[in-house]
Amino acid sequence: MSEAPAASFSTAPPLSGGDQRKLAAARWRWFADMPAAYLLLAPVLVLFAFSVVYPLIQTIWLSFWDIKGLYPPKFAGIGNFITLFHDATFQRAIVTTLLWTVCTTVLSVTAGWIIALLCSMAPRQTLIPRVLIFAAFGVSEAVTGYIWLGIFRPDAGGLLNSLLQGVGLGALAHPWLGDSATAIWCLIIAYSWAQTGLPLILIFAATQAVPRNVLEAAYVDGATPWDIMRRVIAPLSMQGVRVAVFINLLGSLRAFDTIYVLTGGGPVRSTETIGFFMFRESFTQFKLGYGAAATLVLLVAVLIISIPAIIQRTAAAR
Amino acid sequence: MIGKAPHWIAPLVWVISILWIIPLVGIVVTSIRPEADTVLGWWRLDHVELTLNAWISVWSKYPLAEGFWVTLQLASIATVGSMILTPAAAYAFQFLRFPGRRILLIIIINAFVLPPQVVIIPLFTLWRQMGLIDNIASVLIPYVGLSFAWSIFLVKNFLEDFPRELIEAARIDGCGPVRIFFRVVLPNSLSPIFAVGILQFLFCWNSLLIPLLFLRTEVPLPVIFAQISGMYDANWDLRAVAAIVTTIVPLVVFLVFQRQFAGGSLVTSGSKE
Numbered sequence: 001m002s003e004a005p006a007a008s009f010s011t012a013p014p015l016s017g018g019d020q021r022k023l024a025a026a027r028w029r030w031f032a033d034m035p036a037a038y039l040l041l042a043p044v045l046v047l048f049a050f051s052v053v054y055p056l057i058q059t060i061w062l063s064f065w066d067i068k069g070l071y072p073p074k075f076a077g078i079g080n081f082i083t084l085f086h087d088a089t090f091q092r093a094i095v096t097t098l099l100w101t102v103c104t105t106v107l108s109v110t111a112g113w114i115i116a117l118l119c120s121m122a123p124r125q126t127l128i129p130r131v132l133i134f135a136a137f138g139v140s141e142a143v144t145g146y147i148w149l150g151i152f153r154p155d156a157g158g159l160l161n162s163l164l165q166g167v168g169l170g171a172l173a174h175p176w177l178g179d180s181a182t183a184i185w186c187l188i189i190a191y192s193w194a195q196t197g198l199p200l201i202l203i204f205a206a207t208q209a210v211p212r213n214v215l216e217a218a219y220v221d222g223a224t225p226w227d228i229m230r231r232v233i234a235p236l237s238m239q240g241v242r243v244a245v246f247i248n249l250l251g252s253l254r255a256f257d258t259i260y261v262l263t264g265g266g267p268v269r270s271t272e273t274i275g276f277f278m279f280r281e282s283f284t285q286f287k288l289g290y291g292a293a294a295t296l297v298l299l300v301a302v303l304i305i306s307i308p309a310i311i312q313r314t315a316a317a318r
Numbered sequence: 319m320i321g322k323a324p325h326w327i328a329p330l331v332w333v334i335s336i337l338w339i340i341p342l343v344g345i346v347v348t349s350i351r352p353e354a355d356t357v358l359g360w361w362r363l364d365h366v367e368l369t370l371n372a373w374i375s376v377w378s379k380y381p382l383a384e385g386f387w388v389t390l391q392l393a394s395i396a397t398v399g400s401m402i403l404t405p406a407a408a409y410a411f412q413f414l415r416f417p418g419r420r421i422l423l424i425i426i427i428n429a430f431v432l433p434p435q436v437v438i439i440p441l442f443t444l445w446r447q448m449g450l451i452d453n454i455a456s457v458l459i460p461y462v463g464l465s466f467a468w469s470i471f472l473v474k475n476f477l478e479d480f481p482r483e484l485i486e487a488a489r490i491d492g493c494g495p496v497r498i499f500f501r502v503v504l505p506n507s508l509s510p511i512f513a514v515g516i517l518q519f520l521f522c523w524n525s526l527l528i529p530l531l532f533l534r535t536e537v538p539l540p541v542i543f544a545q546i547s548g549m550y551d552a553n554w555d556l557r558a559v560a561a562i563v564t565t566i567v568p569l570v571v572f573l574v575f576q577r578q579f580a581g582g583s584l585v586t587s588g589s590k591e
Binding site: 115133 | 338345348358360417422426432434443499520540544568580
């Protein structure tokens, strides 16, 4: 931005006499704005402090305490973290989280990307199927869980098993959600199904923003639609892909609703991600300190994948 | 697209979209078939009979009507709250000068990466101490407070292109900073405020984790729905109706405003610099 008065303050070069006067005037305005600024900001700062700043600090603080139900809390130092990393259930939750985060992101972004590129070749004729796929993203996550419950359920009404029987593969019919080897894949498919709409729309929007003269130039040079797709549109859609990957990673790390409805974390806690594990430890076992420690592990994972976004935002915050 | 697109593209996309259409159609069909048929599979054609029984009896079986009202209230209050408070803060961050401006801005706009899991344990103990469990304030405060992390960024991003001449002119005419906000900036930034409203409404309506923990007697639809969706519960027809009731409002809002939605998510995720 060309004119960013507040930010230019701290980074201003040494000043001449005239500049000194200007600075004095600006500083006066700086303080003149203050009551108005805090008046407009006050409700936001109070609510933000209540619902973000205080809980974040308190989560860190609680993670050093051993809290069991209503017994008086005991200071545990890093005891919770030591227990956590020796806890077989938590180790499993880490593996589940990695598998879940990577697979749902790869599946939904790849599917969305392919469909977006196909749609970009015939935007008008593919409007209706595009909107229908996007609609699945607008369905409540809890309802997505129920929809896929109806597909994976083991009895006659389960669509997947019936399909397998219908095509003569009845031998493959399986209690998909009751087996800890397959339950996580059911979750991954259900969640990716719901999430595909977002990368589809983001990447499709990126392809539609490719300047017309670029396409015309390629066409005049004798490129076929396939060449244009591969050499022009696909590379220019990368920005949309990066955004979609980031949003999907953040989304799957915080995912809770679909897991809660579809498997409840089971069987035998095999489909608990860290975001679900902390819920279970804190609110069904009431080990709040232990749950807080697990939450911090989740927070570290979130911060690691957010580093580029945080740097970009902080640099652009003027 | 320049040149002629291969004619197989549209049919292929239609075929792919069947994967998304069938599960959605399944819910609707399940809700209008007799229960005995839904147990055997909603797609079977050996006994075709349509009924609205589930649509009639579901209201006495599950507290859906109350849930709908609770959800509508919570989502509406939180949405209006965010739509009123966000632009004021975004304006202050963009156009006013005050100590702590940049650091506050950096903290708030980077908080969008935080998952709700990070705040629920302390909020739970805090609400318990304050006796706020089962009070709507216990969910409204985090709904609105968490929204600022992305909503302020969205509106401020819009204000970066706001013509400064308008503000300077108002200032020379003797308008104070608060008056400038209400008379000049607010009336001219309705589109990002509207986008904030849509995103916030969808987020609040679909929210499960926060009301599941903080509300007990009057719970919103996703909580009711999650509770009746135990794996071995029968009543597939009733639950299909409940699923439709739970998701129909956000789904329609989402489809009607999908342009604002996509634009809003692009900006809040930081792809537009």
